[in-house]
Amino acid sequence: MRWRERSVIIWLVLCLAILLAAAFYLRSQQLPPSGGEGGKAGDAGQPAPPPSQAEVKAPETHGQEPPSAPERSDYYTEQRLERDRIRSQVMDTLREIIHNPNSDEDNRREAHARLLQLSQQMAKETELEGLIKAKNFPDALVILHQDAVHVLVKVPEITATQAAQIGDIVATATGLPREKIIIDTKP
Numbered sequence: 001m002r003w004r005e006r007s008v009i010i011w012l013v014l015c016l017a018i019l020l021a022a023a024f025y026l027r028s029q030q031l032p033p034s035g036g037e038g039g040k041a042g043d044a045g046q047p048a049p050p051p052s053q054a055e056v057k058a059p060e061t062h063g064q065e066p067p068s069a070p071e072r073s074d075y076y077t078e079q080r081l082e083r084d085r086i087r088s089q090v091m092d093t094l095r096e097i098i099h100n101p102n103s104d105e106d107n108r109r110e111a112h113a114r115l116l117q118l119s120q121q122m123a124k125e126t127e128l129e130g131l132i133k134a135k136n137f138p139d140a141l142v143i144l145h146q147d148a149v150h151v152l153v154k155v156p157e158i159t160a161t162q163a164a165q166i167g168d169i170v171a172t173a174t175g176l177p178r179e180k181i182i183i184d185t186k187p
Helices: 002-045 049-063 065-099 105-133 160-174
Strands: 140-144 149-153 181-185
Touching: 065 105, 065 140, 105 140, 105 149, 105 160, 149 160, 160 181
Parallel strands: 149 181
Antiparallel strands: 140 149
């Protein structure tokens, strides 16, 4: 009975942490527009140099970039958050199996092995995303599957040379053949 109470508490704390992270994320998304309003107030106070800089940047960012830019950055962020949320739920379930006194030894071993595999998979995805970004790509999302890797890169289109670079990075890190590496783009 104690382990159930503890798992419920852990689950509630995890949900609270996710909600807080989402709240901070949403608040940070709301701050740039209010900062823009503050820039407008500064424009009213200083009509000479700051207004021209703010006016030049504001039409470009508000007319072209922001409608598509938040979607781009939000997509990768949202996908990472969703991936982490799902993995967290799976890992919690595996931990419950491991710590459940009614679980048999084989199930515990299997759950422990799967938990270790998920941890290694998460580390490998993070490592690969960092290595791809180091090749001057704005952002990347890597999803490891059992026998394949899906890489999503934040560029409008990818050249054969860039695809080969990404393929080399992923193949070296995972040991998978290039036929098992899928590279897509999403600007």
